[in-house]
Amino acid sequence: MAKKHQTSKKPANTLQFTVQEKTELLPFLRSVMENRSRNSVKSILTRGQVTVDDHIETKHNYPLKPGQSVSILKNKAAVKKTALVGLSIVYEDEHLIVINKEAGLLSIASQKERKQTAHHQLMEYVRQEDPSNRIFVVHRLDKDTSGVMMFAKSEHMKHKLQNAWKSMVRERSYIALVEGKVEKQEGSIESWLRESKTHLMYSSHTKDDGLHAVTHYKVIQSNQDYSLLEVELETGRKNQIRVHMQDIGHPVIGDKKYGSKGNKIGRLGLHAKVLAFKHPANGKMMRFEADVPKIFYKKSR
Known part of the structure; x- marks a missing residue:
């Protein structure tokens, strides 16, 4: 079994491990989460709670190398509506939200994935304050592209940005x-x-x-x-x-x-x-x- 050690200076709702030897992601997770069943660990992967270095990874057989960092968002944090998986908000006002999106997260829904997207998560986030709040897509980043992305908080602002982009x-x-x-x-x-x-x-x-x-x-x-x-x-x-x-x-x-x-x-x-x-x-x-x-x-x- 591969040896790993937990690193510090990470938010309380996240576990972080450093890979010590070559392995695959699912067996690695099973070894560091020994108290969980195989199906439970697979669910954590599927929900996008696992990040390898700087990208969300959901593949069970994803190859790991020594020195890589594996982060796991704890279940309690992941089920909270406030938990944003695969993105962080870098700026917000009454008109706009600017995020830093990780590689591996869809910008908007696809036929296969409806909820694990930046758009859906931000919609849930703004609706905590007022159920009538909405988020509008201004531009997109490909799923596997990381970085800065902007959303509008009203249809008026969306059109204003898009029409004069x-x-x-x-x-x-x-x-x-x-x-x-x-x-x-x-x-x-x-x-x-x-x-x-x-x-x-x-x-x-x-x-x-x-x-x-x-x-x-x-x-x-x-x-x-x-x-x-x-x-x-x-x-x-x-x-x-x-x-x-x-x-x-x-x-x-x-x-x-x-x-x-x-x-x-x-x-x-x-x-x-x-x-x-x-x-x-x-x-x-x-x-x-x-x-x-x-x-x-x-x-x-």
């Missing part, structure tokens, strides 16, 4: 960990994005043959295997960064959908680092930044 949003930057050494230190990628019948986005280089998409990037650091890029969006199209990185021959790590050959970090190598915008109610400049996962820097040194 290009003029209100002053900075929207991502950090991408991509495969291979990007030789050109900075550049721009332009194409027209289309969606296939299987919901796969792809580039067309024929003008107006799809939605216009422009991505700017700069190399932060790189080695022979990986490059860490700062990516600025001029347009915000579905899967834009992922498609454009594939277009230049350097797919985002862990992105099998768009050409990645492997996944050495156990998640998608994409993080929404900065969101800066003019507040739709008062015009004040707001800027929010989410720390880049350490593994991104470590892999690209």
Whole structure:
């Protein structure tokens, strides 16, 4: 049985362990939660209560390596309506909520998952104060992308933001960990994005043959295997960064959908680092930044 030790300086409603030797997630959890049945541990996994390093993980056979951190949100905390799983609120006022979303959490409901989403959890959160309160989606992050995301507290604010998104949003930057050494230190990628019948986005280089998409990037650091890029969006199209990185021959790590050959970090190598915008109610400049996962820097040194 693998040896583990519990670390300190963690909220009282969370257990944290450090992996000491190679194993898989379910057996690891069973060994550190010996008083629970197999089904109980599987339920904790399914509910999204387990985080490996900086992402929610639900796969039973997820491979663990020495040095990784495994956090478990206790049941009592998880069943409370106030418990937000896979996200933290970084700013809130009467008009907006800005969150830091972990990789692995859906932004909005899908056919398979209705409740374990950022939108649903925030809806429950605001309804504690008033059952008539609601949350509205302004923009989205892919399930496996982490970072800064904003929601509106009224339909009026949602439309105000969406209708003037290009003029209100002053900075929207991502950090991408991509495969291979990007030789050109900075550049721009332009194409027209289309969606296939299987919901796969792809580039067309024929003008107006799809939605216009422009991505700017700069190399932060790189080695022979990986490059860490700062990516600025001029347009915000579905899967834009992922498609454009594939277009230049350097797919985002862990992105099998768009050409990645492997996944050495156990998640998608994409993080929404900065969101800066003019507040739709008062015009004040707001800027929010989410720390880049350490593994991104470590892999690209």
